Amino acid sequence: MRADRLVSLVLLLRRHGQLSAATLARELEVSTRTVLRDIEALSAAGVPVYAERGRHGGFALLPGFRTELTGLNHDEALALLVAGSRRGAQVFGLGSSLASAMLKVVDALPESYRRTAAGAAERLLIDPEIDLLSRRVAEEELPDEVVAEVRRAVFAGHRLRIRYEAGDAEPEWRTVDPIGLVTVREQGYLLATRLGEDRTYRLSRILAAEELDEPAQRPDRVDLDRVWQERGTRFRAGGEQVAVVLRVRPARREELVGTALAVLAEEPDGEWLRMEVTFQDSRHAEWAVWQLSTGAEALEPQWLRESLRDRAGAVAARYGEGRERPESLAPE
Template sequence: MSLPDCLRRMSLPGLSGTLGAVRADRLLSLVLLLRYRGRMTAADLAAELEVSERTVLRDVEALSVAGIPVYAERGRYGGFALLPGFSIDLTGLTPGEAVALLTSGSSATSGALGLHSEFSSAIRKVVAAMPDRARAEAVGAAERVLVRQGGLLRDPADPGPVPVLTAVQQAVFGGTRLRMRYRPGGPAGTDGPAGAGRGGATERVVDPIGLVQASGRWYLLALRDGVDRTYRVSRIEAAEPLDEPAHRPDGVDLEELWLRRRADFRSRHPGVRVRLRLPVARRERLEPMTVESECASGDVLEVTAAFGDLRHAAASIWSLVPEIEVLEPAELRAALHARAVAAAAALAPAAATTPRTGLCPEPGAGPGTELAGPRPSAH
């Protein structure tokens, strides 16, 4: 007889309708806890199920009467357990589907919706229903993925697709080393070897620890030559999982590791704050930025926005000039002014006697058409 059949056949005196459904669900959760975690004390079960120990004892007795092989072990390390070999057939969930569910239960999802206890109950049912080997694979993979609010410095407006994510995920879940071609960018040391700076992509082999999605942007936490590294996945130009097993420390708490690395990064790269002035009607132009504060007076709006560094700020604001005025810092005003001077020089009108000629024929010109401009003298 399957577990659902046992529960349906159980006699629940005095309980009907909603109350009966609540108790049946709690009994199922109790069995799933024992199936997934093994022996548990009455106190642990009570805390997990949010009931009293007396209620747990009554539920255990009811399960025994219904034919569920739950038994008590006496002594200091005793508790309740299921007979070895007892299995539950609830779903045909694949390991991949289970990983998707297990990695979705972050504080940014179920907890934020007020569904933390419901989500935990659902996950217990999903995990306990899986075969032992598939359950071990799914739980192991889920421990290598973290979804959180808040990136390293700021939240991206639209991170866009990440073509290499599948290959990176294969290495992370499979526990293998990863060969990748990585292009550093942003503030020096943002992703990759400290002090790598900006430049072309280079190839490296790393030992993946886990994947973190922070505010929609994926990061790979890894070891390179035994040293902690954090890589932005969107800057990985090519990735190939290797056949070699990765050197991953045991007992990694991915969330704790991510928070520690992010705090360390922010302490080394505090970023810059920029004061901007613009018409209130153009407020939407600030959407890609991280606005920390704003103040309006009539038709004028002043805001303070955060950027990774001056280079990042200049690149973000340049296309908005002159609609947006930079009030401070002075270094950013100077950088934008220098860029404007260079652009003006490049676009300055040419003298009438010196035509601006190109190297290619004008559109529509046929083969053999001579280029405009002065003809070189013969020697």
């Protein structure tokens, strides 16, 4: 534990430059006395830590000092290896870079950690390509050169010119101020503003991109999680949404929640759950409830009940029709 803490102390000093003993103690969750003992231990081991006296003083490393990655413990190394299997890097065009980084990390590990971490990583699988029903995860085709250009503009804080295909409309060029990149369920999005208005673009619909020299009009700091939630709230509040009241089997609840825009109310109803949810439009509502089969029953609105009844009747009629069996299958 102390070895891990010493490495963390050095990394904190490398990142922040100079920190007081009190700040180090708070970051490491130890006492100030422990920090002072750790500083002495580092100095004795040859790590060039020096103290600045005075009111605004603290501890710092000599300029240019670097550490190796051998300070990683087993769980930290394992976390890095597991991170390499996440698909977010693929969505943002960083798959090859992440793979290269993982090789460098593994090469820098002590031999004992390298063997145990790699062996443990083999026993963890994150986001496989297919689920238990052999359904393949849909992956978007994202040209590396397009995503790389978008990524560079986001990180550099430059304006971006994109050729975007919105739905069935003809692709057109537009200039945007990029804010950040988000990946959700294997789909990548560019959050941006255009002419001062919030815009969200699917990366798979960006056919071409060009980073401009102009600085983007955006705040210096951003809370992407908050921005994403706010845009999601506005999206769900707009358009001709449909509210549906239905009974659903508890085992199918997550499936329903995963397709609905929002859950407005929920309460037990015997062996069922009574829920009120919203869908994007009538087609979305009918499709989503139909997928649940007998695991759900739409109660309101009436037009949805009738639509599902008519669809079920048509399917039953189709399979109830007589059909001659092929001669090869007829009994002798």
